[in-house]
Amino acid sequence: MKVDILTLFPNMFFSPFQESILGKAIQKGLIEIRITNIRDFSLDKHQVVDDTPYGGGQGMVMKVEPISRAIEWARSEDSSAWTIYLTPQGRPFDQEKARDLSSRSHLIVLCGRYEGVDERVREMFIDEEISIGDYVLTGGELAAMVMIDAVSRLLPGVLGSDQSAEDDSFTNALLEYPQYTRPFDFMGRCVPEVLLSGNHAAISLWRRKEALRRTSVRRPDLLAKAKLTRKDEELLEGIRQGGDGI
Ligand code: 4FV
Numbered sequence: 001m002k003v004d005i006l007t008l009f010p011n012m013f014f015s016p017f018q019e020s021i022l023g024k025a026i027q028k029g030l031i032e033i034r035i036t037n038i039r040d041f042s043l044d045k046h047q048v049v050d051d052t053p054y055g056g057g058q059g060m061v062m063k064v065e066p067i068s069r070a071i072e073w074a075r076s077e078d079s080s081a082w083t084i085y086l087t088p089q090g091r092p093f094d095q096e097k098a099r100d101l102s103s104r105s106h107l108i109v110l111c112g113r114y115e116g117v118d119e120r121v122r123e124m125f126i127d128e129e130i131s132i133g134d135y136v137l138t139g140g141e142l143a144a145m146v147m148i149d150a151v152s153r154l155l156p157g158v159l160g161s162d163q164s165a166e167d168d169s170f171t172n173a174l175l176e177y178p179q180y181t182r183p184f185d186f187m188g189r190c191v192p193e194v195l196l197s198g199n200h201a202a203i204s205l206w207r208r209k210e211a212l213r214r215t216s217v218r219r220p221d222l223l224a225k226a227k228l229t230r231k232d233e234e235l236l237e238g239i240r241q242g243g244d245g246i
Contacts, residue, residue: 001104001155002032003148004074004081006067007111008049010035012141022149025158033148034074038062041069050114059115064124067110067117071125074108081106083127086140086147087116090129093147097130101147102154109148111140173226175215177207209235216240 005013013035017026025031039047043065050060075081082104091097101107110117110126122129132143153159180191194206212235215223228236 001030001102001152002078002106003034004106004108005033005035005111005144005148006038006070006074006108007035007139007141007144008038008113009111009139009141010037012139013145016145016149021158022152025152025155028157030155030157031152036070036074038066038070041073042066043069053115057115061115062112062117062121064118064120067121068125071108071110078106081108083108083110083125084147085110085112085117085122085126085129086132086143087112087129088131088134088136090131093130093132093143093150095150098147098150099154101151107148107151109144111144113139173222174211175219175222177210177214208232209239212236213239 007013013033017023017033022031026033039049042049042063048063049066050062053059053061071083075083082101084101084107086109110121130143130147132146137143180195184191184196192206194202197203208231212223212228212232215226216236216239223236226232
């Protein structure tokens, strides 16, 4: 996958994309990230990229010309690129959207600043608007990093063999079950015995039950959307009756 990032603050991306899983994926060529300063596409001698809003009001608006030239440049060698604008007015980002974007070959990601971009940018150049949450950031850069991280880890070969995105939270629409590792006993709190039993059927039943319990308590909205088996319903019934559901 190729990702073009259009931003006024390219330096913000260097360290997050050098570290850990994403850094390795880039080194291995599993994902190609090209970071471009929109200011480089401003033709006026002071490289102005923003201006006051027509109709008055506070703040500044990003000008359409530099952005349009930057997007045209990024698209120049590949017209199939999918152009995304990160904005609080966008479609809420979730695992389903991450999976959808991970099937694309070339993403162009526009990071807004100030009060946002001139409306004609959205009308003329943006394929999809995405929001990472109902709050206001100082810029779209952090939102872009969040989105690219969630998409990248779904690309083949990015997560090591010992890791899989298969039983992620939200992959099967439930929150993830509790995880434990050594020590067995920490300040008197011990790891559930079943996890040391070696009985894989019992372990996966326990994990399913705990995922159902956690989801029913913390995110009943997700439970309503989840495809549950009859066994799941039984487990849930048991959980609701305060039993342990088995
Ligand atoms: C945002 C979000 C976000 C709005 C004004 C950048 C800021 C500034 N982007 N999800 N929430 N963007 O707050 O994606 O231009």
